[in-house]
Amino acid sequence: MDTVCVVKCGEYEQSAVQAAVDRSIAAIGGFGDVIGPGKTVALKVNLLKKNRPEDCVTTHPLVVAAVARRVRELGARAVIGDSPGGPFHKGALKEIYRISGMEEAARLSGAELNFDVSTVEVGNPQGVLAKQLTQTAFTHNADVVIDLPKLKTHGMTRYTGAVKNLFGTIPGTVKVEYHYRMPELERFSAMLVDVCQHVNPAFTIMDAVWGMEGDGPSAGDPRHIGAILASRSPYALDFAAAGLILSDPTAICTxxxxxxxxxGPQRLGDINLVGDQYESFRISDYKVPESRGTDLLRRRAPGFVGRAANRLLTPRPKLIPNRCVGCGVCFRSCPPKAITMEDHRPRFDFTACIRCFCCHELCPEKAIEIKRSPLIRMLK
Structure with missing residues (x-):
């Protein structure tokens, strides 16, 4: 049985966060059997883009600092990093580290910030879809990886947590290629599991003090959950975390x-839940996006009827004109090049759009929403 610890942490206050992180680490057996003097430990945070901690898009710096302190106390080198959306270079990292509070996390804990933007090509023979992977040297060369996700919703995968966070070990715009090669949710999710299997994090500690609901992972609304979760299994942690916000965690494709x-566990009963009472953290009205809606009618209607209906029902990106500043981030981030810029505004080609929602995810102005048909709920 994999153990998942869920402990109460009501606010981002340094002593409260440290106490909650310490409880969770102790409950999963501590770090000492894996981490020791001379080891390099990659703290793989969730950064995404230039967001402040209070936006609830990124892993909170106090959680990162609390984990880094315990790594450093064991004589190991703690390196904080991620490959956010967009270009992977030192200038972009420096700005995101500053705005997200990772500079402060490093200062508080004595950890380092990763500025190594080199990449490696690696074989992944155990992968089902991704037999070869492009990886950040930062995580690939580390002795130990600790996965530090944020509990959030996601327009494509509905939920993003431990497994999805490791997609950030694929560098910069290379992630765009993976979206383009595997646009279907089922294949994309299988690739995410391939990546997780390769990275094989030794520990996963989730920031769920404040999460995000609605149109996550960046344009949703902050939602208080009040918890820190920890496990040695990213799969068990995701099952337990998804169970806090969904009645059926198996609705999540990963x-x-x-x-x-x-x-991964087949049911919640397969997990050894420790810490505070799990049921007390469940939220019955957490706003989780509907699935992308593909194949809703293909199972119910023949041939071209099903295909045509799916085109109408599948969610799609929609511009909010009064928020758009014409920066072109959506245009540059679109894997299938389904966006063109006309008069400093994006225009979407929905015949080419693969519904990865990278445009929605990376828009700095929250100027792109996900439009869903109300019929989707009726057809599920």
């Missing part, structure tokens, strides 16, 4: 893909 491979 969880189903792990279940199919026998590397």
């Amino acid at each position: 969880i189903r893909r792990a279940m199919e491979r026998g590397i």
